[in-house]
Amino acid sequence: MTTTFITGANKSLGLETARRLVETGHTVLIGARDPERGRAAAGSLGARFVQIDVTDDASAAAGSLGARFVQIDVTDDASVEAAAADVAAHEGMIDVLVNNAGVLGRVGPVEEYTAADVSAVLDVNVIGIVRVTHAFLPLLRKSSNPVIVNVSSGMGSFGLTQDPARIESQYALPLYSASKAAVTMLTAQYAREMKDVKVNAADPGQTATDFTGGLGHSIAAGAESIVTLATIGPDGPTGQFIDRFGNLPW
Numbered sequence: 001m002t003t004t005f006i007t008g009a010n011k012s013l014g015l016e017t018a019r020r021l022v023e024t025g026h027t028v029l030i031g032a033r034d035p036e037r038g039r040a041a042a043g044s045l046g047a048r049f050v051q052i053d054v055t056d057d058a059s060a061a062a063g064s065l066g067a068r069f070v071q072i073d074v075t076d077d078a079s080v081e082a083a084a085a086d087v088a089a090h091e092g093m094i095d096v097l098v099n100n101a102g103v104l105g106r107v108g109p110v111e112e113y114t115a116a117d118v119s120a121v122l123d124v125n126v127i128g129i130v131r132v133t134h135a136f137l138p139l140l141r142k143s144s145n146p147v148i149v150n151v152s153s154g155m156g157s158f159g160l161t162q163d164p165a166r167i168e169s170q171y172a173l174p175l176y177s178a179s180k181a182a183v184t185m186l187t188a189q190y191a192r193e194m195k196d197v198k199v200n201a202a203d204p205g206q207t208a209t210d211f212t213g214g215l216g217h218s219i220a221a222g223a224e225s226i227v228t229l230a231t232i233g234p235d236g237p238t239g240q241f242i243d244r245f246g247n248l249p250w
């Protein structure tokens with residue numbers, strides 16, 4: 001059985017990833033900051049109870065126990081620690097961590113940006129990943145195939161934002177883009193530093209969620225690259241940055 005923890009899983013890309021992973025047999029822990037939204041999301045995925053013989057690898061691998069809500073605000077040390085303690089008490093370990101929670105942050109004229117605006121977007125998108133990874137690594141390292149998926153963005157890619165053929169070159173989102181560039185490089189450097197954990201970054205591409213005000217491809221298409229990286233085997237890649245079509249330039 002594979003146990004996967006996803007932050008920001010109460011809606012959009014996080015929830016779709018959870019749905020797809022439950023379908024493939026993962027037990028998914030729905031990380032959400034709001035209990036009502038988190039419980040509703042976990043409830044919407046249902047609980048699929050299957051008979052598992054824990055002494056039989058094939059039987060154990062076959063069973064998903066569905067989804068369970070775990071409260072987590074990725075900007076709050078105490079909340080993140082409490083979430084890890086909750087998972088330690090109930091599941092005892094995880095195999096896959098999907099750092100999906102993210103915010104767009106302030107947009108508009110650069111001259112209006114303040115230090116607080118920068119801190120706010122970095123706190124969720126970058127420091128949140130460091131905070132959650134720090135708290136969950138001991139649980140991940142109990143897995144025989146520990147995997148981290150950081151949800152980044154093509155908006156954080158120098159290559160894509162400079163390519164006139166790409167939609168990423170048509171937007172100016174300085175704070176968000178800087179935060180996602182940091183996420184992608186954090187991924188590459190964590191992968192280099194941790195030989196025992198596979199760490200990769202996914203770009204959903206412009207996806208029609210609340211985030212984009214409904215612009216972009218379907219949420220199912222957006223979740224593809226996240227699901228691909230969340231389901232890699234022991235021989236899977238590390239330190240990669242992909243979208244649903246393959247590798248991306250940094």
Ligand SMILES: NC(=O)c1ccc[n+]([C@@H]2O[C@H](COP(=O)([O-])OP(=O)(O)OC[C@H]3O[C@@H](n4cnc5c(N)ncnc54)[C@H](OP(=O)(O)O)[C@@H]3O)[C@@H](O)[C@H]2O)c1
Nearest residue numbers: 008012013033073074100101102153205206207209210211
């Ligand atoms: N949509 C796109 O076009 C696109 C493209 C590339 C990358 N991405 C990335 O994909 C990820 C998901 O985006 P989305 O489009 O699904 O966005 P979304 O619809 O706005 O969902 C974002 C999720 O993050 C959660 N979240 C925000 N701040 C949080 C915090 N402090 N603690 C815990 N959870 C928090 C939200 O919870 P609440 O419901 O409580 O607010 C929500 O569940 C983000 O990292 C985003 O940058 C999106």
